[in-house]
Amino acid sequence: MEKRIAILPGDGVGKEVSRGAVTILQAVAELFNHKFHFTYGEIGGAAIDEFGTPLPEHTLDLCKGSDAVLLGAVGGPKWDVMPGHIRPEKGLLKIRKELGLYANVRPVQYYSSISGISPLRKEVVEGADMVVVRELTGGLYFGKPSERSFKKGEASVVDTLYYQKNEMERVIRYAFELAAMRKGKVTSVDKANVLESSRMWRETAEEVAKDFPAVQLEHMLVDNAAMQLIKNPRQFDVLVTENMFGDILSDEASVLTGSLGMLPSASVSLTGPYLYEPIHGSAPDIAGMNAANPIAMILSAAMMLRLSFGLEEEAEAIENAVQQVLDAGSRTRDIAVFGTPFLTTEGMVEEIKAALLDNEAILNIMSAYA
Ligand SMILES: NC(=O)c1ccc[n+]([C@@H]2O[C@H](COP(=O)([O-])OP(=O)(O)OC[C@H]3O[C@@H](n4cnc5c(N)ncnc54)[C@H](O)[C@@H]3O)[C@@H](O)[C@H]2O)c1
Numbered sequence: 001m002e003k004r005i006a007i008l009p010g011d012g013v014g015k016e017v018s019r020g021a022v023t024i025l026q027a028v029a030e031l032f033n034h035k036f037h038f039t040y041g042e043i044g045g046a047a048i049d050e051f052g053t054p055l056p057e058h059t060l061d062l063c064k065g066s067d068a069v070l071l072g073a074v075g076g077p078k079w080d081v082m083p084g085h086i087r088p089e090k091g092l093l094k095i096r097k098e099l100g101l102y103a104n105v106r107p108v109q110y111y112s113s114i115s116g117i118s119p120l121r122k123e124v125v126e127g128a129d130m131v132v133v134r135e136l137t138g139g140l141y142f143g144k145p146s147e148r149s150f151k152k153g154e155a156s157v158v159d160t161l162y163y164q165k166n167e168m169e170r171v172i173r174y175a176f177e178l179a180a181m182r183k184g185k186v187t188s189v190d191k192a193n194v195l196e197s198s199r200m201w202r203e204t205a206e207e208v209a210k211d212f213p214a215v216q217l218e219h220m221l222v223d224n225a226a227m228q229l230i231k232n233p234r235q236f237d238v239l240v241t242e243n244m245f246g247d248i249l250s251d252e253a254s255v256l257t258g259s260l261g262m263l264p265s266a267s268v269s270l271t272g273p274y275l276y277e278p279i280h281g282s283a284p285d286i287a288g289m290n291a292a293n294p295i296a297m298i299l300s301a302a303m304m305l306r307l308s309f310g311l312e313e314e315a316e317a318i319e320n321a322v323q324q325v326l327d328a329g330s331r332t333r334d335i336a337v338f339g340t341p342f343l344t345t346e347g348m349v350e351e352i353k354a355a356l357l358d359n360e361a362i363l364n365i366m367s368a369y370a
Pocket residue numbers: 013017072073074075076077089092259260261262277278279280281282283284285286291292293294296334
């Protein structure tokens with residue numbers, strides 16, 4: 001198979017983890033005899049520095065002309081003080097809007113070999129397996145009016161939570177389709193006791209549910225959902241929710257796995273290429289230190305192979321390699337028990353690559369950690 005993949009490393013650890021994902025994809029191409037053409041584009045702070053805008057036209061064109069897009073992360077303190085309120089994050093919001101990426105799919109998978117890393121008790125997190133489906137091109141992030149150019153000292157400010165019904169309908173439908181292939185339950189998360197938009201969200205969920213008689217629908221208020229996620233995470237299958245609620249709940253859900261560095265995502269559209277990115281940010285506190293966990297990015301690449309290219313076996317090969325190195329005891333700092341040895345970003349990528357290319361290699365890793 002021959003595919004064009006746009007790589008947008010972005011800022012901070014985004015650059016380090018996307019290098020890792022490309023290494024793994026090259027190994028997959030070699031192993032399974034595919035041709036992946038990687039073309040690099042700028043986004044976020046890196047694009048501001050070079051072109052004065054967080055999403056240059058040529059980056060957008062590159063993405064539109066590719067079969068899939070892999071994105072690292074954007075942002076960092078360097079650009080928090082930019083004049084004219086040019087923010088790296090605006091590039092991310094714009095690419096999501098321009099590519100029509102209406103649903104952001106964030107699987108939260110429990111790995112038994114690193115269960116000790118979560119601050120939650122093993123009995124609570126064991127077996128947790130859910131997907132957060134986050135609406136991605138509407139809601140509070142995109143509603144107008146919005147005073148994105150708030151200036152210090154102003155006495156009032158406005159952000160707007162706006163949705164058209166069809167924007168709710170398509171993402172909720174996606175969640176139901178996903179649940180029908182999984183455990184058959186959708187938890188629709190809203191704030192219907194306060195927000196009018198949430199009342200429409202609830203009504204829409206009820207309407208979509210009629211087309212999926214085998215899928216159970218429950219409604220949950222977002223504040224309760226935040227609590228239930230860490231109290232009893234096994235109750236969840238697919239959660240579907242507004243843009244900002246989904247942003248917050250998915251970072252929270254990463255605590256079940258032990259680290260933000262473990263959670264991949266896929267953003268799907270009705271027409272153009274899908275975009276894949278870890279859910280974490282540019283991690284300025286560890287950027288440039290070869291310390292980031294590349295697994296979220298590598299698992300995002302696996303999601304790309306499965307969802308965009310239909311390469312199920314290849315996706316599974318990556319996921320199995322990740323599972324194997326974790327089972328064998330390989331750790332980056334974020335998932336290492338305090339005081340125990342850990343690998344660099346590159347070290348982890350090399351071990352995953354070795355596991356992918358040669359199952360024998362994993363035995364050597366295991367003996368090294370024994
Ligand atoms: N999709 C994106 O591009 C994205 C997502 C979130 C935040 N951001 C941006 O990133 C910048 C920093 O934001 P933040 O600090 O709130 O969130 P962050 O996700 O960058 O980091 C939060 C914490 O998680 C850790 N972490 C994140 N990814 C990790 C990884 N792969 N391995 C190990 N540890 C990891 C960081 O070290 C930090 O302690 C901001 O500018 C923010 O806007 C971008």
